[in-house]
Amino acid sequence: MFNKSHPILPVDIQSLLLTLLLISLFFPFYITLIVFCLVMIILAATGLLSVKQWPKHRTAKSIILFTVYALGISLIFHNWVGVLIAVGMIILLFFGFYYARAARVDYLEEIMNVSLIASIILMFFAMMEHYGIIAEWDYTFLSKAMNKVHPSRVEATFFNPNYFAMILEFFSIFGLYQFIKAKRWLQKLTYLALTLCNLYSLALTGCRTSYLVIIVAYYIFFFMIGYKKQAILSLIVLTTLAIVAFGMGYLPRFNELTFAFSDRGEIWETACRALKDNFLFGQGPLTYMHVYSHYSTHYTQHAHNIFLDILLSYGLVGTSLLAYPFYQLLKLFKRMSAYPALRLPLALMVSLVSVIFTHGLTDVTIFWIQTAGIFLAVILIAPNLLKSAQEGEKNFL
Structure with missing residues (x-):
């Protein structure tokens, strides 16, 4: 199941850890988090998450820069939930680079x-x-x-x-x-x-x-x-x-479509107003939840549109950092x-x-x-x- 480039932890053990992590995804999220933390501790202790093994290509650098940007912009705007999520992104980065190399x-x-x-x-x-x-x-x-x-x-x-x-x-x-x-x-x-x-x-x-x-x-x-x-x-x-x-x-629930569109419309309008005030930089993950009270009384965690939410949370600068890896993914699909x-x-x-x-x-x-x-x-x-x-x-x- 896994490439045999790292003998520190037997391949069979790596395979078992990843299978357990996969199965944990179907349990409540706190179970997933516990299993993920245990897997990360084992991988880190055996040297499989070393920064020295990170890829050197531009796509990886762009992803790394994006996570650092998400953390930095969250700190600047005191978006503490965003800080927590950005730290989670960085931790996930360690695992993602290992997984892409080993699977x-x-x-x-x-x-x-x-x-x-x-x-x-x-x-x-x-x-x-x-x-x-x-x-x-x-x-x-x-x-x-x-x-x-x-x-x-x-x-x-x-x-x-x-x-x-x-x-x-x-x-x-x-x-x-x-x-x-x-x-x-x-x-x-x-x-x-x-x-x-x-x-x-x-x-x-x-x-x-x-x-x-x-x-x-x-x-x-x-x-x-x-x-x-x-x-x-x-x-x-x-x-x-x-x-x-x-x-x-x-x-x-299709009899509730009128309310649903009205509800989404209010969220999108609030997100657009917030976006106009900070189009370049955003304020980090879950910016909508962080700023909605300045524009509306409609509480929710995000903008309920992936394109609008990414722009609102990371601005033009952060979104451009994400655009390059996505472009490379499309190129990879074309080569496949x-x-x-x-x-x-x-x-x-x-x-x-x-x-x-x-x-x-x-x-x-x-x-x-x-x-x-x-x-x-x-x-x-x-x-x-x-x-x-x-x-x-x-x-x-």
Whole structure:
């Protein structure tokens, strides 16, 4: 599973640590944090997180500079929550550079299989929550402010229904990937059933944006693997089903659309006013929460639009630091497209990116340890996928 370039900690132990961390992503976030801290301590103690092993290319330098910028700008504007998040980013940087260096391409398969197995348990958890057999997970022992109830919406172990929704969007793409890849009909039926289970759980979250996300992501997935007719067909069929379901009143919370747009409109207006006052620099992570009281009484943590929130939090300067790594990611995808063996993994990764940006039109659900954890676990394998293809390892997946 992992490259054997660091004998200090046996490869099997590294593999076990990363698998445990992956599994922890499906537990409440404080469990994930505890496991992450333990893994980081072990990796640091064995020298695997040394700065000397950090990559030297410009993309890495830009990411490092961005995290330092996020910390600095938060300190300047006394955004203490932003400071805490920026410190977390820097810690994550140590882990991310290790993971990108160590994770082998076959770990991608493990990520998807573990996720799809977990999705079955999460579906039953969501059903029990939906039908009132169990209550929402209680986080009040951490903070009284976390005592937020979401009527008629399920969140399972993900703190917020919208976080759970993004996780399920990822799972639905994993299921589609495995369905296309499977050779036997029994395998195909299994992955089809898992995908449908995840779509059912997704409906229970009551996340309205998810319907658009799935339509866009599935279209992109089919298009990227060269199934252009299937891409158009999926677009037509899924859109038609959504319209029919809406007309019959089967889509949850769509009767509240007027309020939802009014609510988002007020948030976006507040964010735009704050952005005009500090367009260049921002005030660090969660700037909206830090400054909203100067412009509105509408409290929320972020701007509920990923593009607006990034600009508001980091300004033009910080956003430009993020733009370069994203540009390099697009270049990496383009290079991967030259290898037929990478067609499926590439479609998977591009679809996951589309999930972030489509869902990001109305929310910022990727900025959470569990959603970001699964996304980065997949995306950071991309360079090693390309390297394996270039070296002629045709059967690496």
